[in-house]
Amino acid sequence: MEEKFVTIKDIAQKLGISVSSVSRALHNHPSISLKTRNKVRSMAKQLGYIPSSPAISFQRGKTGTIGVIVPKLSEPFFATALSAIENIATQRNYKILFGQSLDTEEKEKELVESMLHHRVEGLLISISKKTMNYSHLDALKRNHLPVVYFDCIPHQKNIHYVVCDLRNGTIEAMNYLLRKGHRTIGLINGPPSLFASMEREDGYFRALTMKRLKIDRSLIVSSDLSEAGTINAIETLLAKKKPPTAIITFNDFTAIYVINHLRKTNKYKKDLEFVSYANMPILKFMEYGPSASVEQFPYRQGEKSTEILLDLIQQKNVITSEPSAFFKVYVETQLIEKE
Amino acid sequence: MEEKFVTIKDIAQKLGISVSSVSRALHNHPSISLKTRNKVRSMAKQLGYIPSSPAISFQRGKTGTIGVIVPKLSEPFFATALSAIENIATQRNYKILFGQSLDTEEKEKELVESMLHHRVEGLLISISKKTMNYSHLDALKRNHLPVVYFDCIPHQKNIHYVVCDLRNGTIEAMNYLLRKGHRTIGLINGPPSLFASMEREDGYFRALTMKRLKIDRSLIVSSDLSEAGTINAIETLLAKKKPPTAIITFNDFTAIYVINHLRKTNKYKKDLEFVSYANMPILKFMEYGPSASVEQFPYRQGEKSTEILLDLIQQKNVITSEPSAFFKVYVETQLIEKE
C-alpha cells in the first residue's frame, strides 16, 4: 500500500546488474551493449520508473528552474508576462518557480530568500511598488545569481533589466494630442514614488519643451490609482480656471474611472479627449474610453527578459574572465489609436 | 571567483565540530548546548550560509512544492485562480511549480510528466480543452499523487474537483431573462465537446422544463469562441423566422463580439438582451454589453482547490486504512446584474 517510487537501484537488482550500468543504459552511454540497454529500458517501463529530478538536481548541483517574482498575478500585465516567461522557459527546458510579493517589501524579501533556498539558477523580478530597501537584492549579487528585472525595476546601478520606454511612449502620446490641436493637456499620474510615474512626467515635459510650449505644472495631478483617488484627481483638474482639453491617464482603468465619473455626473463632454497606457484588448469595444492607449507589450517584455536570463545562466556555465556587461533593454511602446 | 554555496560542512570545519552538531544546532535540537548553538549561528551568518532545499528535499523525500497546470495564463480566469493558489500555498509553506498546456494534449502530457519528475507533492490541473485521452492522468493515479482538478475537469470517476455550478448558473440566468418577459431565448454555446458547454445546455433545458415552456433546439448554436465564429453564430440565430429576444453567450467576450458586430452592421436593437458568463470587472463600465453576467469566482475556486489539495497531502502523510473519499466542490455562481 505504501507507494514508493521505483529507483534505478530497483531496476539494477531485478536485472542483476549494477546501478551504474542502469544509469548509463538509460542515457545511451556507448559502453553499454544494446542488449542490456534494451533490457534496462523495458524493465524501467515495466516497473514504472520515473527519474527523480530532486536527486539529479542535488547530484549535479543544478536545478533547472528559474524563479519569477511579480507583485500581483491578477494584474493582466503580469499574467501575460508570466505566460510568455513560461513559454520561453519551457522551450529551453527550464521550469518556473513562481511567487507574488503582493506589493509588500516583506513578502518580496521572503520570496527572494526562498528562491535562494531552492537554488533557482536565475531570477526574474518585477519589484514591489513599495520596496524602498534593496538589501535583499544585494544578497542575490553576493551569491552571483543571474537576475533580470522587468517592468518595475530597482533604482540601482549594474543590473540587467527590460522595461518599456515610457518616456518616449508619453512623448508619442503627447504629440498625438498636440497634433489634434490640444494645447492644455492634463496628466493624471500615479504615485510620485513610482519610477513609472517619473518617466511619464519626464516625457510630458519633454514633449512640451520640444515643441517650445510652456509648461504648467498644475496640470499634473497624482492619483493613488484607486477609483476614488482618481475621481479626486480629475475634479482637481477640471476645477482649474483653464481646464485641460485632453488628459493622459496612468492606465486604461484610470481613464475609464474618470470617464465613468464624468458621465454619471453629467460633466462628460465628447471633445475632452483621453489617452492612457496598457491598451487592454477590451478597449476597442468600449463606446466611452480613451481614444488612444500606449501598448506596453507585456508578452514581449516577458519573452525578452527570459531570453536574457537564460543566456546569462548559460554564459555563467562557461569560464570567462571578461567583466560582465549589463543589459538594458527598452521595449518600444506603440500608440494604438481607436480606429 | 568561482562561487560555491556554503554548506554545513564548511561551518563544521571552521568550528572544528561535526556536521551533525551543526545541523542540530541550526534546528535548535535540545542536545546541543547554548554555547555551540550560538557559535554555529553566528558562523553561519558570517559565512552567508543558505540551506540547500534540493539537498533537503532529496534527503527527506519531500519537495514542498505543488504543481499547477492551466491552459493559458493570459486568460484572466486562470491568472486570478493562480494568484489565489499561490497565496494559499505560500501561507502553508508550499511552493508553486507552474506550467501551461496552451490547450494542447501533448504539452499537457509533457507537463504532467515533468511534474512527476520533479516530485511535486500534489497537482492542481485545469485540463486542456482539447484533451480527449486521459492516459497521462492515469499515471498520476498509479503513483498515488494527490490531484485536484478545477474549472476544466476530465470526464472521469473517482477524482477530486472544484468547479462552478454552471448548470445552476445557467438556470439563474434563464430565470432572470424569463422574469423579464423573454420567451425566445438563444444560447451561443462553446464547442460541444466541452464539459462547460454541456452544463450550459443542460441548465438551459432545465430552466425551460421547470417553467413548462417548450424547447426549440435550434435556438442553441455553437461557436469556436473566436470573433469570427461568434459572428457566424449570431447570424444563424438572427436569420431564424422567429429570432430570439434575448441571448445567453458562452462568456463576456462572446457577448461583446456579438454586440459589436450588430452595432457595426446596424442591426443592434436596444431590446435584444444579453447575459454572459465571467463578469469581467470592466463590464460595469461598458455602455453596450451584457445586462447581466454569471460570476464564477475564480479566486475562490483557486483557494478552495488548493486547500483541498494541501489537506490531501497532509492526510497522505498519516497512515490510514480508510478508503479515500472524493471531494466534489461546486462553487455557487452568482448572477450579477448591471446596476
Place this chain on the structure above:
DNA sequence: CTAAATTAAGCAAACGTTTGCGTTGGAAAG
C-alpha cells in the same frame, strides 16, 4: 566512592543519481 543518569557531542548510514576509474573476458595482433 562507585554506579547510574544525564548532557553534549560524534559517527555513519541513508536518500537517488552520476561518473572517473578499475576490472573482467574474449578477440585481434604479434
Place this chain on the structure above:
DNA sequence: CTTTCCAACGCAAACGTTTGCTTAATTTAG
C-alpha cells in the same frame, strides 16, 4: 601461445542534509 586491445560492465565516491545510535564527559544519586 603470449601480449595487447577493446568492449562491457562493476566499484565507489560524491553531492548536502538528517537522524538513529554510540560515545565521552560530567553530574547526580545511592
